[in-house]
Amino acid sequence: MSKSEIPSYVDTRKVFLQEGNLVGTIVFSRMKRFQECLLENQGNVQVELEFSANKSKQRIIIGKLKASAPVACQRCLEAVQIDLEESFILALVRQESDIDKLEEPLDPWICEDHKLDVAALIEEQLLLCLPIVSTHDDKGCLTNLGYDEQKNATIDGASQDSSKNPFAILKTLKD
Numbered sequence: 793m794s795k796s797e798i799p800s801y802v803d804t805r806k807v808f809l810q811e812g813n814l815v816g817t818i819v820f821s822r823m824k825r826f827q828e829c830l831l832e833n834q835g836n837v838q839v840e841l842e843f844s845a846n847k848s849k850q851r852i853i854i855g856k857l858k859a860s861a862p863v864a865c866q867r868c869l870e871a872v873q874i875d876l877e878e879s880f881i882l883a884l885v886r887q888e889s890d891i892d893k894l895e896e897p898l899d900p901w902i903c904e905d906h907k908l909d910v911a912a913l914i915e916e917q918l919l920l921c922l923p924i925v926s927t928h929d930d931k932g933c934l935t936n937l938g939y940d941e942q943k944n945a946t947i948d949g950a951s952q953d954s955s956k957n958p959f960a961i962l963k964t965l966k967d
């Protein structure tokens with residue numbers, strides 16, 4: 793796939809007429825809502841978009857995205873890299889009232905003028921394919937973390953019970 797950055801906007805009047813396609817990347821920092829779900833700002837998403845019109849002259853966007861994103865493991869809160877890969881088909885509509893006119897099974901994407909914001913479209917797809925819960929594959933990641941803390945505590949010479957075990961810390965917080 794191309795490594796070039798996808799432009800901010802494509803002109804919908806041209807791109808569907810020419811049945812164009814768009815291949816490139818979008819850096820995470822261009823997608824603020826998605827970025828908020830990540831532990832780090834580094835990285836990008838690889839994107840492929842094809843623009844066409846179907847028999848009923850509906851404007852169709854066929855797309856693919858691929859990214860590797862750093863999120864927090866919901867067990868140990870450390871970073872875990874998750875792979876996101878998604879294909880989607882969208883129908884471009886002018887306004888919400890046009891959605892009813894769509895043929896199944898097309899998901900609508902509303903674009904009120906001629907400027908299609910590609911990063912916003914991709915951001916929405918990324919948010920949709922982001923797992924609700926992400927954890928390390930290793931089910932023992934929390935235990936491992938506890939083990940490390942215990943080891944560090946011994947090295948530091950700090951031997952307070954609460955520093956040995958994350959559950960003990962949680963209990964302290966609860967109390």
Ligand SMILES: [Zn+2]
Nearest residue numbers: 865868928933
């Ligand atoms: Zn973990």
